[in-house]
Amino acid sequence: MHLNIALFGIAREIVGQPTLEIDAPAGQSARGLLAELHARYPALAALSSLAVAVNNEYAADDTPLHERDEIALIPPVSGG
């Protein structure tokens, strides 16, 4: 399946673009997506944390992803 991933902050800078399209096996989990992205962009592994958000909620490691989901990569937040 085809996933569109929104990128923010330092994750956007590491990848070098604000969105990323990747092909993933059906039923790919949030954990699986992170492993794939860490392999492609090793600098992501140096971050204090990196979460996957699905439809504006933080996703658990085993959350399955779907083509229609709004997926985003969430580096350490620093609002306030």
Next chain:
Amino acid sequence: MHLNIALFGIAREIVGQPTLEIDAPAGQSARGLLAELHARYPALAALSSLAVAVNNEYAADDTPLHERDEIALIPPVSGG
């Protein structure tokens, strides 16, 4: 000696006037003054607390009073 006592809030209402002049023995303490006032105005004894202030500070029980002191009777405060 002659003491001038400023009264506030419910203490002012109980006594019925904003200041009180009383004669007291030389070296009268804050505790002694309170005893004298409780005797004259029994309603003061019903208050949750009653303190004596000398020159804008709360006085300890055994603080001696002097004619030149600015003395005040402090019923329970309720600012804020």
Next chain:
Amino acid sequence: MIHIDLTDQPIAVADALRSVEADGAGAINTFIGTVRNQSTGRAVIRLEYEAYDSMALHQLRKVAEQAVAQWPMLQKVTVIHRKGTLHIGDVAVVVAVSTPHRAESFAACQYIIDTLKQVVTIWKKEFYQDGDVWVAAHP
């Protein structure tokens, strides 16, 4: 660094907030006490604050100084208390503090309002439809 006031005029809250701004202070905590429409279940119509002015100002400053001693990172402190007749919604007290870090701004502001209520010589009389009460006077 410490600004204290006791006034019979409406408190300008925005000015009080501005008074604690500092380039080195990223955190401002403010407590505003307003007149509620009820107290211990009775409808409040208005209230009156009476103050022993000289002692209230002296004690307010002491409370602020104690806060600065306890939280040396405090940059600015403003405490303004109203006196006279107040109606529902009127601002009775404003405490504003600024610090570099936020946890201390909450702790210092809360210390000041809590201590103010214990020691500052101001008395509140609440007026209801059917009477009035000096708050906290009796057990």
Next chain:
Amino acid sequence: MIHIDLTDQPIAVADALRSVEADGAGAINTFIGTVRNQSTGRAVIRLEYEAYDSMALHQLRKVAEQAVAQWPMLQKVTVIHRKGTLHIGDVAVVVAVSTPHRAESFAACQYIIDTLKQVVTIWKKEFYQDGDVWVAAHP
């Protein structure tokens, strides 16, 4: 009862305070975060907040709702966060809550700002004379 905003315009602090006024609420606590002139010892020139808007708004509302669930006496909650470029002294965030009693106003306001900093999808980049850093990005 809950008002949330994420804006690239200067935050009107006085309006935020007014928005939580309520006749039944005698206590208003406000936290204001402003841009400090230094961070971990380096002089800050300006900073930029980037937001994942839809998630930030959703998470801000969730945080406010959690506070109301935890302190049911909360009457009104306003949270406004700035995004874009900010300079020293600019207001980055305002949290304002109103309650009948003061202790809960401090606790709820502190809960909201503390939790906001943990979960809301906003990122701060600090700019210094000699570089820039995404705050908290690395251990």
